[in-house]
Amino acid sequence: MNRNLILGAALSSLVLLAALVSFVWTPFNHAALDIPAKLQPPNAQHWFGTDHFGRDMFSMIMVGARTSIAVALVAVGIGMVLGIPMGLTAAARKGSWLDEFIMRGNDVVFAFPSLVIAILITAVFGAGAINAIIAIGIFNIPVFARITRGAALSLWEREFILAARVSGKGIARISAEHILPNVANLLIVQGTIQFSLGILAEAGLSYVGLGAQPPTPSWGRMLADAQTMVSFAPHLALIPGVAIIVTVLGLNLLGDGLRDWLDPRIRVARA
Secondary structure, eight states: OOHHHHHHHHHHHHHHHHHHHTTTOOSSOTTOOOGGGTTOOSOSSSTTOBOTTOOBHHHHHHHHHHHHHHHHHHHHHHHHHHHHHHHHHHHHTTTSHHHHHHHHHHHHHHTSOHHHHHHHHHHHHOSSHHHHHHHHHHHHHHHHHHHHHHHHHHHTTSHHHHHHHHTTOOHHHHIIIIIHHHHHHHHHHHHHHHHHHHHHHHHHHHHTTOSSOTTSOOHHHHHHHHTTSTTTOTHHHHHHHHHHHHHHHHHHHHHHHHHHHHOHHHHHHHO
């Protein structure tokens, strides 16, 4: 029994369920202000307490979950859609000018953290969730390109690839029909890891004001708003912080469990 996979799937499913339920139900309107009820600690009416505007923290955490998941999911999707073909092309053209052009271009992008890219983008287009998605997505492209190229290079030397080439298949067809299916397991695991990093990146960008803008709740901005009130309302920082920890921990455990489950060599070694 893979405990990491089970625990990771359980934690990730819990966060995903909260995000999905928030589309149809939350205990309170997450944007409704109730100044007389501000800064209440967790109680029977407000399970996670209220913030400095009297908004229900539990409702904000639920809606914030879908914000974080949506930003990270789309950003990882951008990285995979653009990075995987780049990696496959670079591996197929190993040593050529195209390989060098793709990988050196990815090195340039990889040299800039997502926060720096976000600052550059927001300086031109302004802050917002869309720009945060673009920034994180751009940062993910070289990650998937490197992983794909590294895994694909060893496969191009295998006998079944030679047989496919002898049969008349072109490079693009071999990459799609033989290389990609054999590196898919690795890419799925890496996608899970990048998804957790996307959650952290979104929280970090929102913390400095570059992510989702009010009134859309964001875990990172909730932490930023709470930093001056930790001494008398610690739940304002504790609750979104725990939400981020649980989500990232669940995704990392899920990625580790998927790696063990999808790689037969690890299964055999642990048997």
